[in-house]
Amino acid sequence: xxxxxxxxxxxxxxxxxAEVTDPEIPVVSVVDLGMVRSVEVDGERLxxxxxxxxxxxxxxxxxRGAVAARLAGMAPExxxxxxxxxxxxxxxxxxxxxxxxxxxxxxxxxxxxxxxxGRRPGDSARQLRxxxxxxxxxxxxxxxxxxxxxxxxxxxxxxxxxxxxxQFKAI
Amino acid sequence: xTTQAAERLDERARQALADLLLAMADDEFVLGFWDSEWTxxxxxxxxxxxxxxxxxxxxxxxxxxxxxLADLQGxxxxxxxxGRRPEQYRHAxxxxxxxxxxxxxxxxxxLYDTADATRLDALVASAYQPLAGLVAKMRREETYHLLxxxxxxxxxxxxxxxPRSRLLEALQRLWPDAGxxxxxxxxxxxxxxxxxxxPLADLQRRWRDGLAPVFQRLALPSxxxxxxxxxxxxxxxxxxxxxxxxxFTMVYRSDPEASW
Numbered sequence: 001x002x003x004x005x006x007x008x009x010x011x012x013x014x015x016x017x018a019e020v021t022d023p024e025i026p027v028v029s030v031v032d033l034g035m036v037r038s039v040e041v042d043g044e045r046l047x048x049x050x051x052x053x054x055x056x057x058x059x060x061x062x063x064r065g066a067v068a069a070r071l072a073g074m075a076p077e078x079x080x081x082x083x084x085x086x087x088x089x090x091x092x093x094x095x096x097x098x099x100x101x102x103x104x105x106x107x108x109x110x111x112x113x114x115x116x117x118g119r120r121p122g123d124s125a126r127q128l129r130x131x132x133x134x135x136x137x138x139x140x141x142x143x144x145x146x147x148x149x150x151x152x153x154x155x156x157x158x159x160x161x162x163x164x165x166x167q168f169k170a171i
Numbered sequence: 172x173t174t175q176a177a178e179r180l181d182e183r184a185r186q187a188l189a190d191l192l193l194a195m196a197d198d199e200f201v202l203g204f205w206d207s208e209w210t211x212x213x214x215x216x217x218x219x220x221x222x223x224x225x226x227x228x229x230x231x232x233x234x235x236x237x238x239x240l241a242d243l244q245g246x247x248x249x250x251x252x253x254g255r256r257p258e259q260y261r262h263a264x265x266x267x268x269x270x271x272x273x274x275x276x277x278x279x280x281x282l283y284d285t286a287d288a289t290r291l292d293a294l295v296a297s298a299y300q301p302l303a304g305l306v307a308k309m310r311r312e313e314t315y316h317l318l319x320x321x322x323x324x325x326x327x328x329x330x331x332x333x334p335r336s337r338l339l340e341a342l343q344r345l346w347p348d349a350g351x352x353x354x355x356x357x358x359x360x361x362x363x364x365x366x367x368x369x370p371l372a373d374l375q376r377r378w379r380d381g382l383a384p385v386f387q388r389l390a391l392p393s394x395x396x397x398x399x400x401x402x403x404x405x406x407x408x409x410x411x412x413x414x415x416x417x418x419f420t421m422v423y424r425s426d427p428e429a430s431w
Binding site for chain 1: 221308
């Protein structure tokens, strides 16, 4: 079993992970989204930890299964786990991921624009910062609804295009 | 990891932790089902979308918390969620009320979200690491809920006679039960073990102190109700909850052994 041929190539694992896309926004991969927390190779065992983007995201099991299926055969033993050991935040989305989101009409979350966390009952939704329109680039936009068609999306309105657009939520 | 973290707790603290996980999970689960009642009939389309999202978040949080409980005590998370009799649920009495009208749902959510935020703050540095990790993630999502509910509280409080009077009426009915979110758990062993940062009575005070300026600014009567007495987390339940239980367990009860 432990012939040199079974040695796992970590770079090949990352390349394979970059092919597993988000089932809800298929232009971005789990790597683009920063969902991969760790890739560990221990002898014949390959272990990958993923960070859920949202606790209640219905696509999580689908994503875990797709990653496991893509990595199957790359090592004699492949383990893919979701973990809450650290929170996924939208800061983890890569520059490539942000570009790809913009290209298909999603405003990427702007760094540092997450709402303040914790006990702040005096805050209001108006404090969420504005997003740049992914079509015309205008910053003359307004938040329509902090909740969109999936867990990770908010709905904005562009005053210049006079049409709505979606933002990948800052969280 | 879960096992290691649990091994450091004595028997009483472990039981209290199990009670806390079940109470939190049931709170989120039951609230999620009440929220989902608005799907299709909310006052505006945006709120159909928002409440469906809120419901999905809460039920997702419940699923993760039932998972932690199953890791701690064994058992199947789905069976814990759906396989109990109504009197075995441990959600706070605040969540026994039906959805009622929009002002009532907004007021209940605002009271719940602010109390829950206080509870999550006291758990984010928990010595029980599996819970601390999940809470750090939940808190980010709950912040969106808080912001949204606060915006609606402002809108209703400043929205003229009818919205304001409905909001006042809802708050009056809900106040006696609101503090139950931060009650009904054997907290002393949890504080001693570093699982919970402060006793629940202190969290109650912190929560009420935090709400006072918000209510003052919206010219709403300040929270007066004393911390609730017993019966905060069952076993007596309202007919409304019994109805909801019938609804959300209907599919599970039709074939408990089915695989999904």
